[in-house]
Amino acid sequence: MRDNLKANDILALGFMTFAFFLGAGNLIFPPQAGLLAGEHMFSGMLGFLITAVGLPLIGIIAIAVSGGCWKGLTRDLPVSVATLMAVLIFIIIGPAFAAPRAGLVAYEMGFKPFLSDESELELVLFSVSFFTIVMFLSLFEGKLIDTIGKLLTPILFVSLSILAISVIVNPLGDIGAAQGTYIDQAFTTGFLEGYNTMDTLAALMFGMLIVDVIRKKGINSDAQTCRYLILAGVIAAVGLTIVYVSLFYLGATASTVAIGATNGGSILSSYVTVLFGSTGQIVLSTIIILACLTTVIGLVSACADYFSILSDKFNYHQWVVILSIASAVVSNVGLTQLIAVSIPVLFCLYPVAIALIALTFLRSFMPNPILTYRVVLGVSLMFTLIDAAKVGGVDMSMFSGLPLFNYGMVWLVPTLIAMIVMRFVDPKKCQSSYA
Template sequence: MKKRDLAAIGFMTFALFLGAGNLIFPPLMAQQAGENWLIAMGGFLLTAVGLPALTIIVLGRLSSADKLTDALPKWMDRTFWFLVLTTLGPAFVLPRAVTVAYEMGIKPFTDSNLLLPFSVIFCAITLLLALKPGKLLDYIGKIMTPALIAMLSLLVIAALVNPLGTSLPATQDYLDAPAVNGVIQGYMTLDAIAAVAFGWVIITTIRSKGVTCKAALAHYTKWIAFIYIVLMSLCYLAMGYLGATSSTIAANAANGGEILTRYAAGEFGQLGQVLLACITLMACLTTTVGLTNANGEYYKNTYQIPFKRSAIVVTALTAVISNAGLEQIITVSLPAILILCPIAVALILSIIFMPKRIIDAGYQYLVVIVAACFGTIDAFAVLDMLPSAMTTTFNQWLPLFNFHLSWLLPVGIVFGLVHFTPKRMTTATAN
């Protein structure tokens, strides 16, 4: 593969992950962390960037995203991928991306409610770009991403030259344990599960450049993950800097979007709002194209449904849900994502830490069951849906419950136990 194409795929990967949520989350965290924002950001990068990069590398080593669940029972394999791609697609993330693009990119400039025509146009553009997966690298990696980076750089350079404030005092959480809270917030971006979906797009794009050798695929995937790490880390640090220096214009902001909006207006006036609108629209569009493509690839490879048909259905559903009952959809879908994320991370860790003979013997399903059970507890805790008595009990007896990582230790115990499984048992099961 040519170095130019390799760099373009790395740029494309960065753009796929860079949705509006990735832009607005770090400024608020950095503002709350105050003078400790760099320490908090270090922990944040460990999970927000490290986990997705690890996922990309592991999927590259497997040479195909669907091989991640090959050893699971068929019903569990199909259920996992269906839920992942549905919730990351038309049931939750895609409609949210469309509405965020509208709220930050169009709504500030009009008093009319234009969500319906906007969602139709936005989804139509998404469909047109997604229908040519072979051109995805040219659209996103070589055109849209450089434009996105240029716009982000303009805002950040202005902030470096003319910061609009200094760091505020850190809130109590970031005063006591800034790195730990950064790690937790990075995990809660849920980009680790997005990486599982984007694996379909990344590997397909690499193969489209004539790479068929498994070793070469793994090699190129590592370089793509490295490019992603560099670009995404720089982006998060830049957005964090904006939040940390926003005391004059956005002290005690309600969310990161408010910080970015005020910062852009403070640096460039009305032009700043236009710049931020362009950044948001571009970031959301690259994400919707990537997720639509991932859904199409999955249904084509798994159920032999034509790519075009899947893409049309996904974008049509997205346009409808963006306008009707998104809050209800979020209520239903968010718990699913919070549960699926531990399962996805546990599957990735199983490829790294579980002996191959154990995976081949089919014992990987134990990891899924344990991660799903304890991930459900974490999901209900995040959503404040646990009874207070149960919350008190879990706080006292369940390790890492406070950090929404209850699943991690039980999954680690499973990894440890399977190492002692007699070889004759795994051989018999595999046969």
């Protein structure tokens, strides 16, 4: 038994956390945002970093100060509500959406470009191979630092470093003009683009998994566990910042090589091909497949860990097998329909998760924490249903007068007002409700 981790274990823990967050989507969003931001790249990038790096880091810290578990984070909520919220987050961010999508992106951007004749069989074979590797590496729960932090992430980090240095030293063009909403609202637009990465939800999942990894390394002290979890979050945040800054700059200088590009993936692919020539696609494929692989390992491991604790019907290893098979199947069948259903659910969960994280740090200032949590999260959910319905295609124009309606953030102002009001609630007047 020991009370401290070695320096290389701490670094590996941070690398593992970095790799968990850095999925394929995180590599695709910044180039597109950089291209559109153009001359306003710095203000757009700042907004993006706040929500794509800042919020996930704060989420990791919230888990740390709450004892490293979901129960600590939601102790002032009814158990049934807290459990339902956790299950929804794990299902949507896990086998129902994020994990299958990552597998599909790995195929589309990492493997498909090398095929001369594509058919459904290639996707099936790739999915089976990809999720078999995920399953195998996820089964070794206590070895995640070694397999991810010490093996896969360094390869990923070296590949990204080559790309980042090449982009900065040898940009393929000048920074272009701003486009769309980046012309007048660069910071706000970047802020919202980072919001769409959904990494704050992932932080709540990964935080609990990282705590488990730390404890399997022999650290039982709550104070030390909290310290190492925060250190891992900081290392991951630094790594993500470096990647996002370089990819933003890549996008901002890509106007001449990404003509006709419709998304960040095609911008990244075009840029890398021109930059590295015939080996460019190999470099990009290595980055994409490793980014997807490490993220899905984190997702499957986190889901398996939670569900094995929630129910003793299946153990961790059985859940890994179930989730890996489910993700492989979903990546081949009905993904488009699942995405259509998942996005409105994410719009419901994400603001509530942000409010929950905020309350973790404000709890000691609230006279009645139990009432505060229920009122604030209830208000957040009620108003975010408007955003979710709008994203789902329902006509919600009757609410267009609400603040931030056009930005998909109707929930923000009412949630802040609820927090302020609950700060001045007299606990004695509400005491009988919880006797």
